[in-house]
Amino acid sequence: MKALQVKRLERLALRRVRTDVVVPLDLATAMAALSREIGRQIGLLIGREGTVYSVLIGDEREILIPDIAHLRFGKTALRGVRWVHTHLKGEPLTRDDLTDLALLRFDLVAALTVLADGALGPIHAAHLLPPNPDGKIYALLPPISAHQFHLPFGVFLRALEAEFDAQPIARTVADRNERAILISASRRPRLDQEASLNELADLARAARLSPIDRVIQRPSAPHPKYLIGQGKLKEVIMTALQHRADLLIFDQQLTPLQVREIGAMTEMKTLDRTQLILDIFAQRAKTREAKVQVELAQLKYRLPRLSERSTALSRLTGGIGGRGPGETRLEIDLRRARQRITRLEQEHEALSRARARRRTQRVDRRVPILSIVGYTNAGKSTLLNALTASDISTGDALFETLETTTRRLRFPREREVILTDTVGFIRALPTDLLGAFRSTLDELRDAHLLIHLADGSNPCVAEQIEAVETLLSDLELNEIPRLLVFNKNDRCAPETREALCARYNAISISAMCPETFGPLLAVIESRVWGMATPS
Numbered sequence: 425m426k427a428l429q430v431k432r433l434e435r436l437a438l439r440r441v442r443t444d445v446v447v448p449l450d451l452a453t454a455m456a457a458l459s460r461e462i463g464r465q466i467g468l469l470i471g472r473e474g475t476v477y478s479v480l481i482g483d484e485r486e487i488l489i490p491d492i493a494h495l496r497f498g499k500t501a502l503r504g505v506r507w508v509h510t511h512l513k514g515e516p517l518t519r520d521d522l523t524d525l526a527l528l529r530f531d532l533v534a535a536l537t538v539l540a541d542g543a544l545g546p547i548h549a550a551h552l553l554p555p556n557p558d559g560k561i562y563a564l565l566p567p568i569s570a571h572q573f574h575l576p577f578g579v580f581l582r583a584l585e586a587e588f589d590a591q592p593i594a595r596t597v598a599d600r601n602e603r604a605i606l607i608s609a610s611r612r613p614r615l616d617q618e619a620s621l622n623e624l625a626d627l628a629r630a631a632r633l634s635p636i637d638r639v640i641q642r643p644s645a646p647h648p649k650y651l652i653g654q655g656k657l658k659e660v661i662m663t664a665l666q667h668r669a670d671l672l673i674f675d676q677q678l679t680p681l682q683v684r685e686i687g688a689m690t691e692m693k694t695l696d697r698t699q700l701i702l703d704i705f706a707q708r709a710k711t712r713e714a715k716v717q718v719e720l721a722q723l724k725y726r727l728p729r730l731s732e733r734s735t736a737l738s739r740l741t742g743g744i745g746g747r748g749p750g751e752t753r754l755e756i757d758l759r760r761a762r763q764r765i766t767r768l769e770q771e772h773e774a775l776s777r778a779r780a781r782r783r784t785q786r787v788d789r790r791v792p793i794l795s796i797v798g799y800t801n802a803g804k805s806t807l808l809n810a811l812t813a814s815d816i817s818t819g820d821a822l823f824e825t826l827e828t829t830t831r832r833l834r835f836p837r838e839r840e841v842i843l844t845d846t847v848g849f850i851r852a853l854p855t856d857l858l859g860a861f862r863s864t865l866d867e868l869r870d871a872h873l874l875i876h877l878a879d880g881s882n883p884c885v886a887e888q889i890e891a892v893e894t895l896l897s898d899l900e901l902n903e904i905p906r907l908l909v910f911n912k913n914d915r916c917a918p919e920t921r922e923a924l925c926a927r928y929n930a931i932s933i934s935a936m937c938p939e940t941f942g943p944l945l946a947v948i949e950s951r952v953w954g955m956a957t958p959s
Contacts, residue, residue, distance in 0.1 A: 429458065429461065429462055432454070432458050433458070433466075433479055433481070436451070436454065436455065436458075436466075436468065436476065436479050437476050437478075437479045438476070439451055439476055440474050440475070440476075441470050441474040441475075441476065442474060443472060443473065443474050443577070443578050444576060444577055444578045444579075445574075445575070445577050446506065446508065446532060446534055446547075446549065446573070446575055446577050447468075447470070447508045447534065447536075449570060449571065452508075452536050452544055452547070452570055453543075453544050453570075455468070455508075455510055455536060456510055456536055456538045456539075456542060456543065456544040456545075457542045457543075459510040459512060459538050460512065460538050460539075460540075460541075460542035461542065462481075463484055463512070464481055464482055464483055464484060464512075465481070465482040465483065465484065465485070465486065465487045465509055465510050465511065465512060466479070466480070466481055466482075466487075466509065466510050467479075467480040467481075467482070467487045467489075467507060467508065467509030467510070468480075468507075468508045468509070469489075469492065469495065469505050469506075469507060470505065470506050470508060471495075471504060471505055472504050472505075472531070472581070477492075477495060477505065478490075478492075480509075482509075484512050484513070485513075486518075486520060487509055489507070489524060489528070492505070492528065501529070501552075501554070501585065501588035501589070502529050502530070502531050502552065502581075502584070502585060502588070503528060503529045503530055503531065504531065505530060505531060506530055506531045506532045506533070506534070507524065507525075507528075507530045507532075507533045507534070508533075508534045508536065509534075509535060509536070510535070510536045510537075510538050511535045511536065511537050511538065511548075512538050514537045514538075514539070514545060515535075515537070516535065516548045516567065517533065517535050517548045517549075517550055517564070519655075519658065519659075520658065521533050521535060521550070522550060522562060522662070523658040523661060523662060525550055525551075525552060525562055526552065526561050526562060526661070526662060526665050527661055527665075527689075527690075527691070529552065530552075531551070531581055532549055532550070532551045532577075533549065533550050533551075534547055534548070534549040535547070535548040535549070536570070544570045545570070546567040546568060546569055546570070547567065547568060547569075547570050547573045548564075548565070548567045549564075549565040549573075549575075550562050550563060550564045550565065551563055551565075551580075551584065552584075554584075554587045554588045554590070555668070559666050559667070560666075561662065561665050561666050601632055601633055601634040602632075602633050602634065602670040602671060603633070603634045603635075603636045603667065603668060603669045603670050603671075604628050604633045604634065604635050604636065604669060604670065604671050604672070604673050605635075605636065605637045605638070605639065605660060605663060605664055605667070605669045605671075605672050605673070606621055606624050606625060606628065606635050606637070606638040606639070606673050606675065607638070607639045607641075607651075607652065607660065607672060607673065607674045607675065608620065608621050608624075608638070608639070608640050608641070608674070608675040608676065609641045609642075609643055609646060609647075609651045609652045609674070609676060610642065610675070610676060611642060611643075611644075614640065614642070617640055617642075617675075618640070619883075619884050619887070620675055620851070621638050621640070621675055623850075623851070623884075624673065624675050624697060624700070625638070626801075627697070627700050627701065627704060628673060628700065630704050630823060631700055631703050631704045631707065632707070633671075633673075635673075636667050636669060637663055637667060637669070639652075639656070639659075639660055639663070641653065641656050646676075648681070648682075649681065649682060649685040649686075650682065650685060650686055650689070651674060651676060651678060651682050651686070657686065657689060657690070660672065660690070661689070661690050664690070664692060669692070670692070670693065671692055671693035671694065671695060672686065672690065672692055672693070672694050672695070673694075673695045673696070673697075673700055674694070674695070674696045674697065675696075675697055676696065676697065677696050677697060677698050677852075678694070678696040680728060680729040683696070683729065697852060698725060699725070701823075701850070701853070702718065702721060702722050702725060704823050705718045705721070705823060706718050706719075706722065708823055712775070713772075713775045716768055716771055716772050716775065717772065719768060720765065720768045720769065720772060723761055723764060723765050723768070724765065726761070727758070727761050727762070727765070730757055730758055730761065791832075791840060791841065791842050792841045792842070792872045792873070792952045792953075793841065793842045793844065793870050793871045793872055794833070794841050794842070794843050794844070794871060794872065794873050794874075794875055794948065794952070795843075795844045795846060795867065795868050795871040795873075795874050795875070796808060796843065796844065796845050796846065796875045796877055797846055797849070797868065797874050797875070797876055797877070797892065797896065797906075798848065798849065798876055798877035798878055798892055799848060799849055799850065799878065799879065799888040799889075799891065799892055800823050800847075800848025800849065800850050801823075801848065801879065802848065802877045802878055802879045802888075802911055803877060803879065803911040803912060803935045804845050804846070804848065804877050805829070805845050806935040806936065807877060807911065807933075807935040808829065808831060808843060808845045810935055810936075810938050810941070811831075811833050811843060811941070812831035812832065812833050812843060814829075814831050816829050816845065823847070823848060823850075828844055828845065828846050828847070828867055829844065829845040830842055830843070830844045830845075831843050831844075831845075835945070835948075835949060839953065841948070841952060844867060844871070846865065846867070846868065847865070849891060849892045849895045850891065851887070851888075851891045853895065858895075858898075865899055868896075868899065868901055868904070869901065869904075871904055872904075872905070872952060873904070873905050873906065873907060873948070873951050873952060874896070874901070874904050874905070874906040874907070875906070875907050875909055875948075876889070876892060876906050876907065876908045876909065877909050877911050878892075878908065878909070878910050878911065878930075879910075879911055879912055880910030880911060880912055880913055880915075880916050880920070880921060880924055880932060881912040881913075881915035881916045885910075885924070889908070889928070905951065907930075907931070907947060907948070907951060908928050908929070908930040908931075909930060909931045909932075909933060909944060910924050910925065910928075910930055910931070910932045910933070911933060911934065911935050912934060912935070913932040913933060913934050913940065914934045914936065914937060931943050931944050931947060
């Protein structure tokens with residue numbers, strides 16, 4: 425760039441802009457002429473008091489706005505800065521312009537169109553709107569000639585901020601749950617993506633969240649920083665602002681870098697499927713053993729992500745008598761996390777030994793053991809309650825049960841079995857969570873029979889059965905006999921019920937209707953006492 429052009433840019437930076445106009449005509453004219461001369465867009469960040477904070481130069485298509493978090497004034501709804509820039513191709517405000525307006529909370533965004541001869545063409549402008557019944561985020565002003573653009577900017581801003589201030593801050597009680605947008609980026613078939621997102625929505629509701637929208641993308645390759653494309657993420661931001669969403673939930677596992685970059689761009693809480701499941705487990709854990717298992721899984725998941733936090737968190741601390749800056753805040757957090765993991769692993773090991781002793785006592789009594797396994801929300805606890813007249817907590821929600829529950833089930837001729845209910849399985853169960861609950865699931869190894877309960881009314885029942893079988897194989901439980909039972913037969917058509925039972929050689933019941941238990945109890949008697957029990 426020539427020295428003369430640089431000086432003209434410097435003069436733009438030194439300008440003092442009147443507070444009652446968006447941009448003075450002479451300044452807009454100078455920006456247009458210089459922009460055409462250098463063949464690049466030029467933009468100014470202008471404060472309300474008239475100071476030009478930055479002069480930014482892009483290419484002929486766009487300008488990248490740097491981090492302007494420091495340009496935030498007070499607790500007003502708007503940032504106190506307007507963004508005025510040139511467009512070399514006569515185009516109106518772009519989606520990127522409107523996204524910047526919404527995300528960065530500018531007072532106003534204006535695009536100065538530059539004609540072929542460098543003259544100033546029409547001005548396109550937009551401003552944010554306070555929350556409204558139509559869900560509109562911004563208003564586009566009609567394009568107007570620069571010579572006729574006489575918006576009384578000071579009066580306009582005071583009126584706009586008064587409208588924002590008049591909006592109620594609190595939500596209604598009925599809307600107290602956080603609102604989430606669900607996102608999936610995968611090359612899997614679309615039907616599989618939608619089924620997985622349906623399950624993610626159930627998980628969100630189980631975590632007391634309100635799913636309000638969903639986004640599906642099938643990229644050729646995952647974006648290394650955002651998983652989905654940057655343009656698609658900007659669309660998500662606009663949707664989130666329009667629907668007043670609080671967080672984004674991705675169906676795929678995010679890398680620490682992706683969590684950081686998505687959070688930085690959207691300024692919203694960002695979770696992946698694993699974090700959501702961990703959060704549900706944390707809410708549902710009641711016994712000490714379950715709480716230890718969940719916290720251990722959470723710490724192991726978060727440990728590699730601590731190092732990806734913002735460098736702003738890594739303040740230096742020094743010890744008395746120590747040379748050098750001492751440990752960074754990050755190193756302290758990592759050390760404490762590792763120490764906590766070590767203590768939890770020791771406690772977990774002690775609890776596991778106690779559980780193993782109780783298992784040994786049950787096995788020594790030579791009472792047959794039956795374990796109910798299956799996909800989460802298949803009705804395992806409801807079936808145990810109905811068979812044993814128990815009152816275990818149940819609910820139509822994923823992961824209602826986390827602790828293994830044991831009850832006795834009596835049969836005629838003074839015979840009985842021990843019946844256990846276990847934590848439900850799910851597709852893509854987090855590895856750390858499976859590892860933490862391995863000692864609990866080890867109870868399945870003592871079972872003489874696994875009752876695999878499946879939700880016959882679920883359209884994805886085949887995939888759920890496959891997921892459970894895969895997890896049982898991962899736990900090396902293939903050698904234990906199993907009985908497949910379809911639950912909720914009152915919710916599916918008779919022909920569907922018969923087809924499923926014929927295909928899988930299974931039994932159909934309704935855990936809510938004990939009169940359907942006859943065939944199940946008969947098969948259990950045949951399987952248990954028709955085989956030799958261990959001596």
